[in-house]
Amino acid sequence: ATNPRGGEVKMTKIILDLDMGIDDALALAYALGSPELDLIGITATYGNVLVQDGVRNDLALLELFGRPDIPVFAGESHALAKDGFEVLPISEFIHGTNGIGDVTVPDAAACCQKQSAVDFLIDSVAKYGDDLVIVPTGAMTNIATAMRRSPEFAEHAHIVFMGGALAVPGNVSPCVEANISQDPEAADIMVRHGKDVTMVGLDVTLQTLLTYEETRKWREYGTPAGQLLADATDYYIKAYETTAPELGGCGLHDPLAVGVAIDPTLVTLLPINLKVDLEGPTRGRTIGDENRMGESTTTRVAVAVDVPRFLTEFMTRVGKVAAGL
Numbered sequence: 290a291t292n293p294r295g296g297e298v299k300m301t302k303i304i305l306d307l308d309m310g311i312d313d314a315l316a317l318a319y320a321l322g323s324p325e326l327d328l329i330g331i332t333a334t335y336g337n338v339l340v341q342d343g344v345r346n347d348l349a350l351l352e353l354f355g356r357p358d359i360p361v362f363a364g365e366s367h368a369l370a371k372d373g374f375e376v377l378p379i380s381e382f383i384h385g386t387n388g389i390g391d392v393t394v395p396d397a398a399a400c401c402q403k404q405s406a407v408d409f410l411i412d413s414v415a416k417y418g419d420d421l422v423i424v425p426t427g428a429m430t431n432i433a434t435a436m437r438r439s440p441e442f443a444e445h446a447h448i449v450f451m452g453g454a455l456a457v458p459g460n461v462s463p464c465v466e467a468n469i470s471q472d473p474e475a476a477d478i479m480v481r482h483g484k485d486v487t488m489v490g491l492d493v494t495l496q497t498l499l500t501y502e503e504t505r506k507w508r509e510y511g512t513p514a515g516q517l518l519a520d521a522t523d524y525y526i527k528a529y530e531t532t533a534p535e536l537g538g539c540g541l542h543d544p545l546a547v548g549v550a551i552d553p554t555l556v557t558l559l560p561i562n563l564k565v566d567l568e569g570p571t572r573g574r575t576i577g578d579e580n581r582m583g584e585s586t587t588t589r590v591a592v593a594v595d596v597p598r599f600l601t602e603f604m605t606r607v608g609k610v611a612a613g614l
């Protein structure tokens with residue numbers, strides 16, 4: 290296969306399941322700038338935004354980044370155990386009301402596909418099997434719904450998700466990470482029923498930080514894509530100055546999951562069967578499943594990351610998209 294940005298290389302097919310906020314946009318740019326990846330579609334989930342606003346942002350950014358040909362599929366609009374969804378004030382504070390730092394990006398000419406995100410996920414795994422990796426970076430409802438409908442999907446899907454916190458505190462409560470908190474039941478189904486699931490959580494994503502120094506480089510390209518990436522990420526860095534000033538930058542959560550999908554050696558993986566707590570004060574916590582200790586493992590958790598190597602990969606790949614190549 291030929292990647293428009295990378296020439297002749299062996300490519301892995303990828304689906305991004307995004308709640309299109311600012312680091313989701315960076316994950317999209319990372320995927321588009323990666324010669325190893327063939328992005329076959331985006332499935333929209335909710336979290337940083339409502340699902341319909343995620344669809345709009347997905348289409349708008351694909352057009353801005355020069356790939357309006359990539360299809361977008363609308364996903365489930367709320368958690369399995371709820372009737373509706375409203376964006377949390379903290380999500381709005383970090384990602385802006387529109388999800389992309391309140392930076393204006395025109396609506397795309399392209400429209401959302403008629404097929405549902407869940408059907409697209411199930412069909413794609415049936416079609417591509419081991420050649421496909423799915424990277425969820427928001428609420429996991431689409432993935433869990435696909436697993437409930439199709440045991441074959443659960444059996445054959447390769448999943449690298451951003452979410453959870455194993456050995457560090459959460460970011461919405463002392464032990465709960467934001468993506469898991471949106472739909473703990475869905476995340477629990479995913480980690481207990483999936484046969485190949487990798488967790489890229491706060492243990493590693495809060496070590497990979499970006500600062501104004503890097504975003505300045507994107508702005509200097511003088512392209513619409515570079516301008517958007519720089520302005521939106523500056524909004525995100527500014528929010529981190531309030532929510533986590535000790536870090537000195539913003540967390541590259543979702544891009545790191547894409548990085549690990551391409552190259553798992555960027556992180557150290559701990560094989561451990563996971564579950565998500567569903568009851569009591571720890572609801573939403575990702576932790577080892579005491580009922581599956583000693584069984585062969587179906588999940589693994591990133592517990593250390595090669596920060597300099599990841600940041601170099603990140604800047605090279607996102608830089609290509611920012612430059613408009």
Ligand code: RIB
Binds near residue numbers: 311336451460466
């Ligand atoms: O906890 C970080 C995660 O929550 C990221 O995926 C971010 O985009 C939000 O969805």
Ligand code: CA
Binds near residue numbers: 307310313337426543
């Ligand atoms: Ca996200």
